[in-house]
Amino acid sequence: xxxxxxxxxxxxxxxxxxxxxxxxxxxxxxxxxxxxxxxxxxxxxxxxxxxxxxxxxxxxxxxxxxxxxxxxxxxxxxxxxxxxxxxxxxxxxxxxxxxxxxxxxxxxxxxxxxxxxxxxxxxxxxxxxxxxxxxxxxxxxxxxxxxxxxxxxxxxxxxxxxxxxxxxxxxxxxxxxxxxxxxxxxxxxxxxxxxxxxxxxxxxxxxxxxxxxxxxxxxxxx
Amino acid sequence: xxxxxxxxxxxxxxxxxxxxxxxxxxxxxxxxxxxxxxxxxxxxxxxxxxxxxxxxxxxxxxxxxxxxxxxxxxxxxxxxxxxxxxxxxxxxxxxxxxxxxxxxxxxxxxxxxxxxxxxxxxxxxxxxxxxxxxxxxxxxxxxxxxxxxxxxxxxxxxxxxxxxxxxxxxxxxxxxxxxxxxxxxxxxxxxxxxxxxxxxxxxxxxxxxxxxxxxxxxxxxx
Numbered sequence: 001x002x003x004x005x006x007x008x009x010x011x012x013x014x015x016x017x018x019x020x021x022x023x024x025x026x027x028x029x030x031x032x033x034x035x036x037x038x039x040x041x042x043x044x045x046x047x048x049x050x051x052x053x054x055x056x057x058x059x060x061x062x063x064x065x066x067x068x069x070x071x072x073x074x075x076x077x078x079x080x081x082x083x084x085x086x087x088x089x090x091x092x093x094x095x096x097x098x099x100x101x102x103x104x105x106x107x108x109x110x111x112x113x114x115x116x117x118x119x120x121x122x123x124x125x126x127x128x129x130x131x132x133x134x135x136x137x138x139x140x141x142x143x144x145x146x147x148x149x150x151x152x153x154x155x156x157x158x159x160x161x162x163x164x165x166x167x168x169x170x171x172x173x174x175x176x177x178x179x180x181x182x183x184x185x186x187x188x189x190x191x192x193x194x195x196x197x198x199x200x201x202x203x204x205x206x207x208x209x210x211x212x213x214x215x216x217x218x219x220x221x222x
Numbered sequence: 223x224x225x226x227x228x229x230x231x232x233x234x235x236x237x238x239x240x241x242x243x244x245x246x247x248x249x250x251x252x253x254x255x256x257x258x259x260x261x262x263x264x265x266x267x268x269x270x271x272x273x274x275x276x277x278x279x280x281x282x283x284x285x286x287x288x289x290x291x292x293x294x295x296x297x298x299x300x301x302x303x304x305x306x307x308x309x310x311x312x313x314x315x316x317x318x319x320x321x322x323x324x325x326x327x328x329x330x331x332x333x334x335x336x337x338x339x340x341x342x343x344x345x346x347x348x349x350x351x352x353x354x355x356x357x358x359x360x361x362x363x364x365x366x367x368x369x370x371x372x373x374x375x376x377x378x379x380x381x382x383x384x385x386x387x388x389x390x391x392x393x394x395x396x397x398x399x400x401x402x403x404x405x406x407x408x409x410x411x412x413x414x415x416x417x418x419x420x421x422x423x424x425x426x427x428x429x430x431x432x433x434x435x436x437x438x439x440x441x442x443x444x
Binding site for chain 2: 046047059061063065067074096097101143
C-alpha cells in the first residue's frame with residue numbers, strides 16, 4: 001500500500017490524488033505540514049515539499065510531476081497523456097502552466113495570505129496581495145474559457161492530466177475564496193464536471209483546520 | 223528544421239540544447255529576450271518564457287519539461303530516462319530539483335542581479351543577494367558530491383536528463399561567477415566530464431553581450 005504525504009490544501013498533492021483516484025490506485029494519506037520542516041521528512045525529501053509517496057518495499061516517489069509520470073507509465077487504466085507526441089507535449093505544457101503560472105499568480109499567494117500567515121505567523125492577510133490574486137484568477141479563467149472554445153477538455157479531445165492539474169489548483173483557490181465564476185460560463189461548466197467525478201468527491205469533503213471554504217465550495221450546481 | 227527560441231544564459235534553454243545535442247537533433251537558435259515581452263512571442267507562448275520550439279509544419283513545443291519529454295519519446299538515440307519506472311521517477315525528481323530548487327536559490331538570483339538589473343533596470347547588483355546565492359551554491363555542490371558518493375552519474379548508473387539539467391543550471395551560475403569548486407572535487411570532476419561532451423562545447427563558446435564569464439569558464443582542467 002502506498003503512503004501519500006500531503007496536507008488538505010496542497011494543490012500538487014491534490015493533482016496526484018486525482019490521478020490516483022482516476023487510475024484506481026489505493027493509498028493511505030499521511031498528514032505532513034511542510035512548513036514545520038520535520039527532520040524525518042527532510043531526510044526523505046531534501047526539497048521539503050509534498051507530495052511524497054512511499055511504499056512498503058522502500059520505493060520513494062518525490063515531486064508531483066515525477067509521481068504523475070510514474071503512475072501514467074505503470075497503470076494503463078485511465079490514460080492521462082493521450083494522443084501523438086505533440087498532443088502529449090501540449091498536455092504537459094498546460095500541466096506546467098497550472099503548476100507554475102497559476103500557482104505563482106493565484107494559489108501560492110492565497111495559501112500564503114490565508115493559510116501560512118494564519119498557521120505560522122499568526123498575522124492578518126495583506127488585502128493588496130489578495131486583490132492581485134483574485135485579479136489574476138479572472139485572467140486565468142478567461143484563458144480556460146479560451147481553451148474550451150476550441151476543445152472539449154483543456155488539453156484536447158479527451159480528459160487528461162491538464163484537466164486534473166487545473167482542477168487541483170482551482171479547487172484550492174476556490175476553497176480560499178479566490179474564484180468568482182461570474183461571466184465564466186464555460187470554465188464553470190467544465191469545473192462542475194470535474195467536481196462531479198468520483199476521484200474529486202473525497203477531496204471536496206476534507207477541511208483544513210481553522211479555515212472554512214465558502215458555502216458553494218462543494219456544490220455541483222453553482 | 224526546428225527553431226529554438228532562447229537566449230544564451232537561459233538555463234532551461236541550455237537543458238533543451240544539451241538534449242538536442244546528445245540526440246543529434248538539428249535546430250536553428252532564434253534569439254528571444256523574454257523580458258522584452260514581444261507581442262508575437264506572447265501570442266505563441268502566453269507564459270512568456272523560453273525555451274519554445276517550432277517546426278515548419280506548425281508544431282509548437284512549449285516548456286522545457288514538455289520539450290525534453292517530447293524528444294525522449296520521439297528520438298530513441300541517447301536515451302535519457304533509462305531504467306525502471308522508479309529509476310525514471312528518480313531522474314525526474316532530480317530534473318525538478320535543478321529546474322526549481324537550484325534555479326530558485328542560485329541561477330535565478332544570479333540572473334536577476336547580474337543580467338536583468340544590468341540590461342533592463344540599469345541598476346547595480348545587490349551584494350547581499352549575491353552572497354546568499356553563492357552560499358546556496360555551496361550547499362547544492364555538497365548535495366551533488368553526496369549523490370556522486372553513491373552513483374556514477376547524478377540520476378543513477380547512466381548519464382541521464384538529471385545530469386543535463388544540473389549541468390545547464392551550473393553552467394549559467396558559473397558564467398555569472400556564482401560557483402566556487404573549492405573542496406568539491408567529485409562535483410568538479412563530474413562537471414569537467416559534462417563540459418567535455420560535444421553537446422556542451424557550443425554552449426560554452428557563446429557570450430551574452432556586455433557580460434563576461436570568469437577565465438576558467440570554458441576550461442576543461444579547472
